[in-house]
Amino acid sequence: MKLSNATVGLVLCVVAGCGTASVPFVHMKPKYTEVPLDTLREVALRVEQAIQAGEREPDIPDRDGIVLNTDLIRQAIRMRAARSEHLNAFLDQGYAVEKRNGHVYILRTKEYQKATTGRERNRNAQLILGEAENRWAIYEGIVDASDLPKRSLSAIQEVFHEARLKCMKPGQKYENAQGDIVPIAE
Known part of the structure; x- marks a missing residue:
């Protein structure tokens, strides 16, 4: 049986996961x-x-079935609070964006590459990775501790995104409902 290169490429992409595919x-x-x-x-x-x-x-406090007071969720909140000043400084620079899925992403533009050193980019990547890990801990922790169905995870992510938008400073970037990256208005 002979497979074409396109078929092999597609199979490898599906099996290994394609980091360039932005839509799952x-x-x-x-x-x-x-x-x-x-x-x-x-x-x-x-x-x-x-x-x-x-x-x-x-x-x-926990209320109406939403449970926050677990060790995992409290630790994730502590870690996020500890790094919030650094994350806000990075968002203020305009090189990061709050996405609708409840996570922060680095905008890897030419301007970002020119304005930062390799060491700074590595430090920023660690900042974003730590933030993502703690956000996942909160989202999944709420699902597990509150005994919610797994399929409610994306709803929790969106609700936290909406809450975060209310706390962001003017000029910081976010992804709107249309998928555009825009700054918070003053």
Whole structure:
């Protein structure tokens, strides 16, 4: 049996995962019906406000089925609060963006390459990786601790993204509903 190069390439891409593909093969729509949405919005806003304030031990009670008080979630909030000043400074430079999926990404532009050294880019990458790890811990921790279905994860990510937008400073960039990268208005 002889396979064409295109077939082999496609199989390798699917098996290994393609880092250049920005749209996954399967994308789940947020499942809002299984989440106490109003409570989640309140909790997410309180978490993001505490993180922005650098509050490492916020007193945010569990409520209406949304559980935050686990060791994993509290540790992730502490870590995010500790790095919030550095993350805000990086967002202020305009080289990072808050995406709708609830994560921060580096905008790898020519301007970014020219304005930073290799050491700075490595440090920024570590900052973003640590932030992503802690955000995942919070999102997945809420799903597990609150006994929510796994398919509600994307809804939690979007709600936290909305809460984070309310806490961002003017000029910091985010991805809007149309997928465009725009700055927070003053």
